[in-house]
Amino acid sequence: MPHPNKPRKKPEDLRSLRWLGPDxxxxxxxxxxxxQMGYDxxxxxxxxxxxxxxxxxxxxxxxxxxxxxxxxxxxxxxxxGGFPVEIPVTALSEIFMKPSAMFYRNLLAMEVEEVLRCHPxxxxxxxxxxxxxxxxxxxxxxxxxxxAIYFPGGPMLKGNWNGTTLxxxxxVWKYWAERCAGNISECAWRQIENGIARSxxxxxxMGTASTMTSIxxxxxxxLPGAASIPAAHSTHGRMASETGRRIVEMVWEDLCPTDILxxxxxDNGITVDMAIGGSTNAIIHLVAMAGRAGVKLALxxxxxxxxxxxxxxxxxxxxxxxxxDFYDAGGLRALMNQIRNLLHVDAITANxxxxxxxxxxxxxxxxxxxxxxxxxxxxxxxxxxxxxxxAPNGCVIKPTAAEKRLLKHKGPAVVFHGYxxxxxxxxxxxxxxxxxxxxVLQSGGPLGAPGMPEWGMLPIPRKLxxxxxxxxxxxxxxxxxxxxxxxxxxxxxxxxxxxxxIALIRDGDMIELDVEKRSLQLHVSDEELARRRKDWKPPExxxxxxxxxxxxxxxxQAELGCDFKFLHAGRxxxxxxxx
Numbered sequence: 001m002p003h004p005n006k007p008r009k010k011p012e013d014l015r016s017l018r019w020l021g022p023d024x025x026x027x028x029x030x031x032x033x034x035x036q037m038g039y040d041x042x043x044x045x046x047x048x049x050x051x052x053x054x055x056x057x058x059x060x061x062x063x064x065x066x067x068x069x070x071x072x073x074x075x076x077x078x079x080x081g082g083f084p085v086e087i088p089v090t091a092l093s094e095i096f097m098k099p100s101a102m103f104y105r106n107l108l109a110m111e112v113e114e115v116l117r118c119h120p121x122x123x124x125x126x127x128x129x130x131x132x133x134x135x136x137x138x139x140x141x142x143x144x145x146x147x148a149i150y151f152p153g154g155p156m157l158k159g160n161w162n163g164t165t166l167x168x169x170x171x172v173w174k175y176w177a178e179r180c181a182g183n184i185s186e187c188a189w190r191q192i193e194n195g196i197a198r199s200x201x202x203x204x205x206m207g208t209a210s211t212m213t214s215i216x217x218x219x220x221x222x223l224p225g226a227a228s229i230p231a232a233h234s235t236h237g238r239m240a241s242e243t244g245r246r247i248v249e250m251v252w253e254d255l256c257p258t259d260i261l262x263x264x265x266x267d268n269g270i271t272v273d274m275a276i277g278g279s280t281n282a283i284i285h286l287v288a289m290a291g292r293a294g295v296k297l298a299l300x301x302x303x304x305x306x307x308x309x310x311x312x313x314x315x316x317x318x319x320x321x322x323x324x325d326f327y328d329a330g331g332l333r334a335l336m337n338q339i340r341n342l343l344h345v346d347a348i349t350a351n352x353x354x355x356x357x358x359x360x361x362x363x364x365x366x367x368x369x370x371x372x373x374x375x376x377x378x379x380x381x382x383x384x385x386x387x388x389x390x391a392p393n394g395c396v397i398k399p400t401a402a403e404k405r406l407l408k409h410k411g412p413a414v415v416f417h418g419y420x421x422x423x424x425x426x427x428x429x430x431x432x433x434x435x436x437x438x439x440v441l442q443s444g445g446p447l448g449a450p451g452m453p454e455w456g457m458l459p460i461p462r463k464l465x466x467x468x469x470x471x472x473x474x475x476x477x478x479x480x481x482x483x484x485x486x487x488x489x490x491x492x493x494x495x496x497x498x499x500x501x502i503a504l505i506r507d508g509d510m511i512e513l514d515v516e517k518r519s520l521q522l523h524v525s526d527e528e529l530a531r532r533r534k535d536w537k538p539p540e541x542x543x544x545x546x547x548x549x550x551x552x553x554x555x556x557q558a559e560l561g562c563d564f565k566f567l568h569a570g571r572x573x574x575x576x577x578x579x
Contacts, residue, residue: 006254011046014251015146018578019120020044026578030120044083048122048251050244052077052084053112055133057091062130062209063153065200065231069240073125073151076244082123082251084244087115092132094209102479103451105132105139106555106564107547109292112140113567118576121146123251125243129153129202129231131482134212135285138221142257142292143567147250149350150221151243152213154231155323156201161188166196168203169483170317173457180427181465201231204323206315207482211278212285214332218272219265219289220349221257224358228331230324246351253352261293264344268355270302271342274309274381275335277318279482280396280490283383284452288561294569299385299394299559303518306381311400312338312371317485318400319377321369329369333362338373386489388520389529390475390501390511393493394559399515401485403471407515409487411436411473412508418443419455427462435469438511442502443539444478445495446555446562450542456480456490473513475520477502477558489513489520491558497539498557504532 159166202209345356494500
């Protein structure tokens with residue numbers, strides 16, 4: 001279905017023709033070098049050249065199956081009359097990259113934009129899955145704004161330990177707490193290590209990876225059903241080929257990211273995020289993605305949609321099941337059909353049809369996994385936005401993953417001045433902490449850490465674990481893994497490194513949390529805070545050169561998406577001259 005406002009392209013309209021078509025000296029070089037690689041002019045002439053942007057590497061654990069999937073994408077492109085070219089781009093390994101893969105999300109987004117702009121490419125398949133690859137690929141493709149479709153890498157299969165089902169991330173935190181409490185042996189811990197990640201794919205809990213691929217489908221950037229398929233399933237390979245076939249048609253239709261990524265599309269993304277019990281990280285990524293499309297998303301919009309959206313995906317860490325169960329229960333299409341009345345069903349998607357058309361007739365096969373809106377896991381969405389004198393620009397919490405007794409709480413602060421300080425003192429037997437204390441981590445934000453790592457699920461002090469404590473109120477300007485759980489207040493803004501109120505907290509200060517009222521208050525007088533602010537000194541510049549300095553100069557705060565200021569939507573960048 002062509003875009004209603006655009007004529008269908010003809011071969012002479014292809015962008016790649018600017019490189020390969022003219023009878024001039026420069027195009028002679030382009031064509032001769034194509035032939036150097038063994039291609040005949042019949043391979044590309046009059047055909048859309050499709051860039052396959054592949055985030056595979058030997059250290060990207062989530063994408064180990066991509067060497068096979070890229071061949072399946074190519075197969076689909078050839079079948080549809082396109083010419084595929086694979087272009088490796090930065091692999092954001094969530095597990096191995098330090099200080100955080102988040103530090104490099106914008107680098108990948110920049111690379112994607114420039115790779116698409118500078119090459120003779122008519123359309124793109126974006127291959128990702130690991131947490132930051134999804135937003136980075138979509139951000140870059142949106143800025144380049146040529147036809148593009150996202151292919152999700154899919155979740156891994158369920159883990160297992162002695163007959164117990166394991167979910168990546170969530171059960172790591174759970175069983176590590178038990179080991180620290182002395183309830184699990186080293187041998188058992190090693191068995192869990194061997195059984196928790198048993199196939200290709202990203203985390204099979206509703207962590208950031210599954211959240212963001214689901215959102216990619218909800219905003220219309222994938223084929224329907226693509227986000228839910230486990231990485232190891234044969235269906236996943238077939239979806240790869242279908243994605244390859246579809247991108248060729250998208251080029252002829254001239255269906256570009258900005259045609260798809262409207263305000264209504266992002267409302268759909270937020271609504272689905274709330275209904276699936278999605279990761280708190282989704283807020284930052286959605287704001288950044290919207291910013292590339294020229295759509296302004298305020299934190300208050302997330303809270304507005306949260307109020308009306310029930311959590312109906314019974315998936316860890318908020319619920320009981322895993323992504324493999326979700327797929328078998330009907331997947332994202334079935335869930336979206338359950339909340340059809342909350343979606344903008346006329347929003348256009350990558351297959352040229354509307355969201356409403358794509359989810360029509362999708363059934364729930366297991367009502368224990370995908371619940372009804374009448375009997376949800378929670379009657380309000382998974383993420384709430386809090387405000388107060390401790391977070392003037394906002395912060396977030398995932399109440400569905402917290403102990404209900406702590407959603408209204410007042411206690412004294414125990415402050416850690418950065419992660420090294422936390423690591424050094426958290427298990428000190430002399431630490432002045434009780435189950436009622438509020439743990440506060442400073443210097444975990446975009447600038448302070450740097451890169452806003454997933455430090456927000458502060459560990460419970462070992463002496464409290466031994467007493468049976470498994471959750472406490474924890475506050476930071478950092479992020480938290482979407483697989484994590486607990487009463488964790490995250491993304492506090494302004495951050496410590498900018499002298500936000502979180503930088504002024506002292507041990508013993510009383511902090512009050514009231515999730516129902518969306519409130520986070522530091523019970524210290526304005527006069528005392530003003531005195532402390534006078535004594536506060538900004539941290540020394542961490543970087544004197546390179547990407548780190550660029551990051552420090554340009555990154556925005558959490559409520560603005562942590563994108564670089566100069567990459568926000570503006571006047572389109574001109575096409576390169578071909579000389």
